[in-house]
Amino acid sequence: MLNYAPRALYIHIPFCTNKCHYCDFTSYVLKGQPVDEYLDALEWEMAMTAAAIPPDVIHTVFVGGGTPTVLNPGQMERFLASVKRHFPIHADAEFTMEANPGTTDPDKLAAMRAGGVNRISFGVQSFDNELLERIGRIHNVEDVYRSIDNARSAGFNNLSIDLMFGLPGQTVELLSDSVNRALQLKLPHYSLYGLKVEENTLFHALYERNELPLPPEDDELAMYMLLIGKLTEAGFRHYEISNFAKQGFESRHNTTYWRNEPYYGLGAGAHGYARGERHVNIKGIQPYIDAASSRLPRLETSLVSEEEAMEDFMMVGLRMLEGVKAGDFAGQFAGRTMDEVFGPALRRLLQDGLLERTELPEGDFRYRLSAKGIPLGNEVFGVFISE
Incomplete structure (x- = not known):
């Protein structure tokens, strides 16, 4: 397994202007929260x-949430300065911050630029105002356009937006319109996620009462295939199951996760993976602050066995459309081979047409999802847990 110091850094800012109906992330409504004390603890x-x-040199930073851009410009400046104090950031690092449309005024964007942020990921979700209201978002479509304009005026050109499909009351036609409007923005990256109804959310409570009008499974599949068609036709590379990019604009930070490489994870509820150990931080704001005053604020820590690490390698690696390389597997696991460890599963998936094997130069090869396997990715990944 990989034992070098992480080159990727994730930091969690858990504050939001409101809680969306589908969200089960570690996030809390901003009003009344001890934000400055949280930044101290961080x-x-x-x-x-x-x-x-x-740390050695950090090549990617990702600030997620919550909505990190609810920090005011002074807090943003202070937070970003603290990152640089403790972690050496490579001059060519990818430094991403998540943002909600409507929370990025020019002063805040200037503080982000000055602090090293060079990529923004906007949680847009839809270009239909009624649908945005239905899922608990507080921005509207005009906020999206204004936020993108503000970001470009501030000098940001590496921009991404998230869209969601499979939402309550959403139709294939509504999604098609949102994708068309998203593409008109001519951004270099798009992330497109299907709704998962998670426990401890308003949507889960509605689902349990049979009051959540989700699209039929056939429509949800049609939505996903529509997204793939429209984005590839527009010249985007489908490089990961849910992500599309122009050449050179793939998310370098998320690729760290998909390659099962180590990363630092800081902040309330954050996950980290380093030196063969995974951790989850304490989730509550005040408990996190109290713990961090005297120790690393861990909720739980676990050693990752080689068997678990190999399963993780296959499951997250196959999310990438380039797949998993035999040489990379052998490099992480002391010369062991994918065929030796997962032979029966791989043969079955090849036989079912869900995977394909491709020969590479210098005797290497890779497994990757086939066109048939892409919409059935979760079934493929689950095979490696059972193995």
Whole structure:
């Protein structure tokens, strides 16, 4: 397994203007929260983390949430300065921050640029105002256009938006319109996610009461295939099951996860993976602050066995459309081979037409999802857990 210091850094800002109906992330409505005390605690965790696992050079930073852009410009400046104090950021690093449309005014964007942020991922979800209201979003379509314009005026050109499909009351036609409007923005990256009804959300409560009008499975599949068709026709590379990019604009940070490489994870509820160990941080704001004043604020920590790491390698690696390479597997796992460890599963998936094997130069080869396997990805990934 990989034992070098992580080159990727995830930081969680858990505050939002409101809680969306589908969201089960570690996030809390901003009003009344001890934001400055949280930023203090976050810096304490940065210092302790850098002491416990001294960083080399960080190549990717991802600030997620929550909605990190609810920080005011002064808080944003302070937060980004603390990141640079504790972690050496490569001059060519990808530095992403998630944002909600309507929360990125020019002053805040200037603070983000000055602090090193060079990529913004906007949680747009839909270009239909009624649908946005139905899922609990507080922005509208005009906020999207204004936010993209503000970001470009501030000098950001590496921009991405998230869209969702399979939403309550959404039709294939509504989704098609949203995708057309999204493409008119001429952005270099789009992430397109199907709704998952998670426990402890309003949508789950409605689902349990049979009050959530979800599209039929056939329509949801039609939505996904529509997305693939429209984005590829527009010249985007479908490089991961849910992600499309122009050449050179693929998410380098998320690729760290998909390659099962180590990463630092800081902040309330954050996950991290380093030195063969995974951790989850304490989720509550005040409990996180209290813990970080004296120790690393861990909720739980677990050693990752080689067997588990190999399963993870296959499951997350096959999310990428380029698939998993035999040489990379052998490099992570001391010369062991995919065929040796997962032979029966791989043969079955090849026989069912869900995977394909491709020969590469210098004797290497890879497995990747076939065109038939892409919409059935979860079935493919599940095979490796059972193995």
